[in-house]
Amino acid sequence: xxxxxxxxxxxxxxxxxxxxPKVVKAFxxxxxxxxxxxxxxxxxxxxxxxxxxxxxxxxxxxxxxxxGFFIGVIAIFVxxxxxxxxxxxxxxxxxxxxxxxxxxxTWEIVKDFALSFVxxxxxxxxxATIFRIFEYDARKTLVPLIISALLVSFxxxxxxxxxxxxxxxxxxxxxxxxxxxxxxxxxxxDLTEIYDTLLNALISHLSTTFDRFITFTDLQTLFTKxxxxxxxxxxxxxxxxxxxxxxxxxLLALGIVFVLRLVFLTCLVIVSPIAFLTAGLRxxxxxxxxxxxxxxxxxxxxxxEWVFIGVILLIWLKVGVLLLGITKExxxxxxxxxxxxxxxxxxxxNQEIGFIAEQLIKFLPALTFALAIHIGVKTSPGVVxxxxxxxxxxxxxATTVAITAGTFALGGAMASVGAATRAWGAARLAGVSRRSxxxxxxxxxxxxxxxxxxxxxxxxxxxxxxxxxPELGKIMPEPFKPGIETVESIKKGVGWTKxxxxxxxxGIKKEMEARMEELERKRAREEIEEVYKKHGKEGLExxxxxxxxxxxxxxxxxxxxxxxxxLSDDLIEKDEFKKFLRTKEGxxxxxxxxxxxxxLAPEFINPKTNRPFTPKDILDExxxxxxxxxxxxxxxxxxxxxxxxxxxxxxxxxxxxxxxKDALVESYTKIIAEKTGITLTTSTRENLRKDVSExxxxxxxxxxxxxxxxxxxDVNKAEIIKKIGDAIWQRRL
Amino acid sequence: xxxxxxxxxxxxxxEDIDVIVEIVKKYNLGPTDLFDNxxxxxxxxxxxxxxxxxxxxxxxxxxxxxxxxxEILTGKSSLEDLSSLLRKDLNLSLFMAEKIxxxxxxRVFLIxxxxxxxxxxxxxxxPKEDIYREPIE
Numbered sequence: 001x002x003x004x005x006x007x008x009x010x011x012x013x014x015x016x017x018x019x020x021p022k023v024v025k026a027f028x029x030x031x032x033x034x035x036x037x038x039x040x041x042x043x044x045x046x047x048x049x050x051x052x053x054x055x056x057x058x059x060x061x062x063x064x065x066x067x068g069f070f071i072g073v074i075a076i077f078v079x080x081x082x083x084x085x086x087x088x089x090x091x092x093x094x095x096x097x098x099x100x101x102x103x104x105x106t107w108e109i110v111k112d113f114a115l116s117f118v119x120x121x122x123x124x125x126x127x128a129t130i131f132r133i134f135e136y137d138a139r140k141t142l143v144p145l146i147i148s149a150l151l152v153s154f155x156x157x158x159x160x161x162x163x164x165x166x167x168x169x170x171x172x173x174x175x176x177x178x179x180x181x182x183x184x185x186x187x188x189x190d191l192t193e194i195y196d197t198l199l200n201a202l203i204s205h206l207s208t209t210f211d212r213f214i215t216f217t218d219l220q221t222l223f224t225k226x227x228x229x230x231x232x233x234x235x236x237x238x239x240x241x242x243x244x245x246x247x248x249x250x251l252l253a254l255g256i257v258f259v260l261r262l263v264f265l266t267c268l269v270i271v272s273p274i275a276f277l278t279a280g281l282r283x284x285x286x287x288x289x290x291x292x293x294x295x296x297x298x299x300x301x302x303x304x305e306w307v308f309i310g311v312i313l314l315i316w317l318k319v320g321v322l323l324l325g326i327t328k329e330x331x332x333x334x335x336x337x338x339x340x341x342x343x344x345x346x347x348x349x350n351q352e353i354g355f356i357a358e359q360l361i362k363f364l365p366a367l368t369f370a371l372a373i374h375i376g377v378k379t380s381p382g383v384v385x386x387x388x389x390x391x392x393x394x395x396x397x398a399t400t401v402a403i404t405a406g407t408f409a410l411g412g413a414m415a416s417v418g419a420a421t422r423a424w425g426a427a428r429l430a431g432v433s434r435r436s437x438x439x440x441x442x443x444x445x446x447x448x449x450x451x452x453x454x455x456x457x458x459x460x461x462x463x464x465x466x467x468x469x470p471e472l473g474k475i476m477p478e479p480f481k482p483g484i485e486t487v488e489s490i491k492k493g494v495g496w497t498k499x500x501x502x503x504x505x506x507g508i509k510k511e512m513e514a515r516m517e518e519l520e521r522k523r524a525r526e527e528i529e530e531v532y533k534k535h536g537k538e539g540l541e542x543x544x545x546x547x548x549x550x551x552x553x554x555x556x557x558x559x560x561x562x563x564x565x566x567l568s569d570d571l572i573e574k575d576e577f578k579k580f581l582r583t584k585e586g587x588x589x590x591x592x593x594x595x596x597x598x599x600l601a602p603e604f605i606n607p608k609t610n611r612p613f614t615p616k617d618i619l620d621e622x623x624x625x626x627x628x629x630x631x632x633x634x635x636x637x638x639x640x641x642x643x644x645x646x647x648x649x650x651x652x653x654x655x656x657x658x659x660x661k662d663a664l665v666e667s668y669t670k671i672i673a674e675k676t677g678i679t680l681t682t683s684t685r686e687n688l689r690k691d692v693s694e695x696x697x698x699x700x701x702x703x704x705x706x707x708x709x710x711x712x713x714d715v716n717k718a719e720i721i722k723k724i725g726d727a728i729w730q731r732r733l
Numbered sequence: 734x735x736x737x738x739x740x741x742x743x744x745x746x747x748e749d750i751d752v753i754v755e756i757v758k759k760y761n762l763g764p765t766d767l768f769d770n771x772x773x774x775x776x777x778x779x780x781x782x783x784x785x786x787x788x789x790x791x792x793x794x795x796x797x798x799x800x801x802x803x804e805i806l807t808g809k810s811s812l813e814d815l816s817s818l819l820r821k822d823l824n825l826s827l828f829m830a831e832k833i834x835x836x837x838x839x840r841v842f843l844i845x846x847x848x849x850x851x852x853x854x855x856x857x858x859x860p861k862e863d864i865y866r867e868p869i870e
Contacts, residue, residue, distance in 0.1 A: 653747065654747045655747075690787075692767065693787050696767060696786065696787075697777075697783070703769075721768075725767055725768050726767050729766075729796075730754070730765070730766075731799055
């Protein structure tokens with residue numbers, strides 16, 4: 001038995017590797033695919049094998065559909081079931097008045113601490129009065145001190161009463177506007193419609209997806225329609241799912257703001273004795289001891305912000321609910337027409353893009369609702385605003401990535417369809433069999449994959465989103481502009497995805513890195529401005545030298561110091577700074593730094609020549625106007641002075657500082673010592689002049705010798721010696 | 734009379750030295766450069782020793798003028814004496830010494846440009862009316 005198998009295997013191998021190619025060659029048949037397909041057709045295995053081949057092309061789209069489906073399920077689960085009751089509970093908790101009583105004990109400790117300051121001040125006033133030191137000032141402080149003591153003692157009831165007023169006003173607004181209540185909650189019932197829409201879309205998509213996946217259609221239909229629909233469905237589910245998640249984020253942020261309100265107000269009530277103490281005693285010392293929100297100014301502003309934030313947010317919530325109603329009644333018409341050469345593909349494209357657009361319109365009311373709350377939440381103080389912006393930024397990023405993936409998949413599908421259809425048509429026209437036409441279309445599948453697709457993908461996506469923001473702009477009043485800008489920024493994100501097709505994976509990676517870098521750079525600039533304002537150049541130098549500072553921040557700090565003309569020699573000479581200048585980021589500022597310290601040029605590699613910089617490399621880039629920015633330490637180097645042009649020297653002689661002129665003279669004496677062996681006296685200018693006069697002949701001979709040299713640097717050096725020598729004698733130096 | 738306030742100027746600027754160079758050249762007083770100067774080279778040919786060459790350089794009119802101006806700036810000499818000093822140092826005629834001194838005073842020592850302008854332009858002011866003189870009818 002084993003022997004028979006071995007023999008069969010031997011003959012099979014012989015057939016495949018030796019006989020089959022010979023047969024192919026003999027019959028002049030160049031297409032293996034055609035032969036295999038014809039063979040399968042003869043054996044009656046066309047349908048299952050055809051399905052197996054098409055399975056490979058169905059799988060990626062199925063994967064995309066599953067991802068879209070899961071995102072949709074998460075969106076429904078989170079947004080429909082968890083978020084609304086959770087947010088209602090959070091708002092209720094945020095407006096709870098009884099919480100503060102639990103912290104009465106802590107408040108008393110802080111109150112006693114604040115009152116101890118009052119006692120100390122009373123003692124000081126007493127002592128000052130007895131010894132008649134600043135008697136008048138001491139007595140003058142007595143009244144504010146008593147007021148402080150009263151305020152400190154009653155700070156708890158005062159602050160909790162104010163909070164209760166804030167809560168009462170919030171509840172009043174809630175009732176007046178008709179948002180909130182025990183039965184419907186603050187978000188109302190209308191929101192469930194959003195998730196109904198998504199759920200219905202998901203169910204219909206899921207059934208369509210599986211129908212398309214399971215059913216064996218002929219391969220022409222698979223390539224011309226099924227996979228395109230697959231891609232479009234997955235894409236629409238992804239978009240709708242991410243929009244739902246965005247809405248959930250915004251609502252969650254709303255609830256979190258209310259909880260944070262409670263936390264902040266609790267903290268503010270606890271520290272209120274200190275704030276009230278500083279309200280009465282507005283001395284510089286007290287302000288220095290208790291800064292930030294412990295001080296009355298900071299405390300009062302923060303307290304008022306948080307007490308009444310609920311009112312503002314509820315107004316925005318009502319605006320959102322109203323918009324939800326208004327936008328539902330609006331009839332949007334989206335222009336959805338694809339510009340694809342192939343009529344069949346064009347029909348499919350129009351049909352599915354129209355579907356996405358319709359779904360987006362269904363989501364528009366919910367989106368406007370979320371945007372209104374988004375704007376409201378963004379008005380909340382400090383930390384919350386940042387948190388909300390980060391969360392929403394993440395959703396935006398995820399949406400962009402999903403749309404990018406969708407564009408790519410859709411473009412690829414479209415391209416495949418276009419190429420396959422054309423090949424199919426050509427083969428049919430040539431009069432070959434249906435199965436041969438399939439073979440031809442399979443081969444054509446890979447050839448023009450990316451030629452048509454990107455264009456189709458781009459037009460499809462831009463159509464889907466382009467109509468919405470202008471419509472919003474028409475119906476929304478002025479305060480809604482930030483929200484519209486958010487949608488616009490999502491649209492820009494889509495525009496950015498278009499470039500992916502052009503730039504490719506590496507290109508888009510670079511683009512993303514550039515965006516991240518730009519963001520970091522912006523933050524670094526803000527930080528640097530702040531540090532410079534507070535600590536001056538020392539603060540920035542400290543930043544640059546710190547190992548914890550990012551390269552970008554170091555670069556921006558260096559830029560700032562260069563702009564201000566405050567980059568110190570000490571910093572430039574530090575090894576860590578030189579190390580930074582050798583990095584990619586530091587390299588941006590290397591030339592500017594070396595223009596100040598030309599003498600350090602040989603320590604760095606010139607990227608153009610791949611050799612160390614010469615002073616001349618740098619000096620050639622310095623305009624005569626900027627010569628006077630060169631640091632005296634650099635001018636002290638005779639190599640630097642020798643490489644300068646006579647114009648540079650002239651500029652330093654005429655417009656340089658005293659230190660620069662002294663440095664020039666020092667370099668000159670070194671050059672003369674090297675070339676003539678004469679040591680010129682530099683103790684006074686008079687002695688120097690005398691020495692130059694006395695050694696006139698030797699110096700003149702040196703100039704003549706250098707001028708005759710074949711090295712242009714020596715010729716230049718001769719001119720420098722003459723120029724500086726004349727300037728010394730003319731008493732310009 | 735042009736009055737020089739010694740508190741106004743402590744040293745000569747590059748522009749002031751340019752003016753001196755220009756004046757020395759204008760009145761053909763001698764070389765103003767130490768190197769690459771043909772005139773100086775000719776003068777130095779007569780020197781037999783290096784000391785003599787140094788003496789020639791030190792006695793060049795430009796150098797002498799600069800010495801005197803430094804003396805004025807440091808308060809060792811008076812600006813009023815400039816013409817007599819130049820006459821003595823450079824062996825000039827009284828007229829020439831006065832002329833050079835006047836030009837140096839006007840172009841170097843008058844600090845305020847407005848003041849300089851006023852003097853150079855010499856604006857004509859209408860004669861004041863004599864209120865004590867009766868008009869001729």
